[in-house]
Amino acid sequence: MPELPEVEVTKLGIAEVLVNSVIKSFVIRTNNLREPISNDFYTLKDLLVSTVERRAKYIIIRTNKGAILIHLGMSGHLSIIRDNTSINKHDHIDMILNSNVIIRFNDQRRFGLFLWYPLGENVYNSKWLINLGYEPFDELLTPLVMYQLFLKHKKCIKSVLLENKVVVGVGNIYASEVLFLSKISPLLDSNKITLQQCDTLLSNIRKVLRCAINNGGTTIRDFSDTNGNHGHYVDQLLVYGKNQQQCPRCACILQKTVICGRATYFCLNCQK
DNA sequence: CTGAGCTCCTGGGAGC
DNA sequence: TGCTCCCAGGAGCTCA
Numbered sequence: 001m002p003e004l005p006e007v008e009v010t011k012l013g014i015a016e017v018l019v020n021s022v023i024k025s026f027v028i029r030t031n032n033l034r035e036p037i038s039n040d041f042y043t044l045k046d047l048l049v050s051t052v053e054r055r056a057k058y059i060i061i062r063t064n065k066g067a068i069l070i071h072l073g074m075s076g077h078l079s080i081i082r083d084n085t086s087i088n089k090h091d092h093i094d095m096i097l098n099s100n101v102i103i104r105f106n107d108q109r110r111f112g113l114f115l116w117y118p119l120g121e122n123v124y125n126s127k128w129l130i131n132l133g134y135e136p137f138d139e140l141l142t143p144l145v146m147y148q149l150f151l152k153h154k155k156c157i158k159s160v161l162l163e164n165k166v167v168v169g170v171g172n173i174y175a176s177e178v179l180f181l182s183k184i185s186p187l188l189d190s191n192k193i194t195l196q197q198c199d200t201l202l203s204n205i206r207k208v209l210r211c212a213i214n215n216g217g218t219t220i221r222d223f224s225d226t227n228g229n230h231g232h233y234v235d236q237l238l239v240y241g242k243n244q245q246q247c248p249r250c251a252c253i254l255q256k257t258v259i260c261g262r263a264t265y266f267c268l269n270c271q272k
Numbered sequence: 273c274t275g276a277g278c279t280c281c282t283g284g285g286a287g288c
Numbered sequence: 289t290g291c292t293c294c295c296a297g298g299a300g301c302t303c304a
Contacts, residue, residue: 003297034280034300057298074298075282090282109281111298127300155275164299172297240297261277263296 002072004136004169005212007057010078014103015052017080018061022098023047030092033107034073037093038116055124056132056168058113066118069128073111079104133166136205141167143199150190150198157193158186158259170205173240174212176265178204180239180249185271186257186264211236239265 002010026041047063054060059078061068070078081094081102093105093114105114117123124130133149134141149166150157160166161175170178179186181204184197193201215236238248242265243256252269 006297032280034298071298073281074296107281108283109296109298111280153274159275162299174297262298 002057002074002076003171003174003212004057005174005209005215007054007059007072007169008213009216010072011052011054011059013080014059014061014078017097017099017101018049018052018103021049021101023049023063024096024098027094027096028092029087029094030110033092033110033112033114034071035113035115037114040116040118041093041114044116055129056135056164057171058128060123064119066116066121067123069113069115069117069123069126070105071113071128073107073109073113075109076105076107076112079106132164132168134168136167136169136202136209141202143195143202146202147193147195147198150193153190155190156186156259157184157188157190158264160190162260162262167202167205169209172262172264173237174205174208176240177238178208180266180271181208183271186259186266188272239267241265 023044023046025045028037028041031037044065047065049061049063051062052059053062057071059070059072061070070076072078081104088106090108090110091104091106092110095103095105097103105112113128115126115128117126134145146166150160153160153166158175158179161170161179162172164170176186178201182197182201184193184201239254242254245254246252247254247267247270250267250270252267254265255268257264257266
C-alpha cells in the first residue's frame, strides 16, 4: 500500500509529536510481523527521540539509546492516539509517550517491520537500507546518472523502477503513473532507454511524488495519515486501475498487463 | 551475477 | 447465505 508519499506523510505526522519527546514504554501485542519483534522492546524505557527520518519507504526514529526502523509493508499504518481509543484488530504495537499520547502501529497483513538497532549498530548499514538506490529528490540523481544505472539492467523498465536499486520510493501505483506521463512503455527494456527519456522520467517521478505528498498520499483501499485523514491523490490517478477505460491523452483504450506479478496499466498507443 | 517466481499474511469482492 | 477463488499498493529470498 504505502509508497514514498504515504510514508513521507506518515513521517511528518509522527515527527510532530515524537521529536524531543520521550517514549516511556512499548506495548507489544504481536510477536510476528515480517520479522520477529525484538525482546528489547519489552524492557526499553524512556527513549528521548532526537529525529524522525525517512529513507525510501522506511521510517527511522532516532533516540538516545538506539534507532527504531519501521516499514509499513503493504497495509501498515501509524496513528496518533490522544484519547482512550479502544484496541482494534491488527493493532500490534503502541509507543507510549510521556505525555500519554500513543503512536499505534496497525498492520492487517503483517508485512511490516518494527526493528530495534541499539546505539553502535548503524541502522543505515542494515540489510534493509544498505543497497537502496537514490532518493528521488537527491540532487546527485541526474538524468545522466539514472541513464547509466538503467543501462546495467536487461529487465523491463517497470521492474527496475520497482526494485529500488536505481531510484527508491516508486511503488506499483506510481510506476504506472510516471511511465504514462513520460510516454514510456512499462515493457521497454531498461537498457534501451534514452537519455532524453530519463530526463522526462526523472522530472515526472519528482512531479508525481511531490504532488502526491502535497495531496496527503494516495488512498485506494485503506491508506490514511496519522490523524485518520484519507489522501486525495487517488482523484488524480490517470491510468492506475483504469483497465479498458479511455486514455486521457489519446482516447485509445488503456491496457492492463502483469509485470513482476503486479498489475500494470498503460496505453499501447502513446507509450513507446 | 541475473531474472523470474515464490513467499510471508489477512480480507474484500466476485462468482457460483 | 455461504463457500471458493482471485486479487491486493512490498520486497527479500531461492532457484535455475
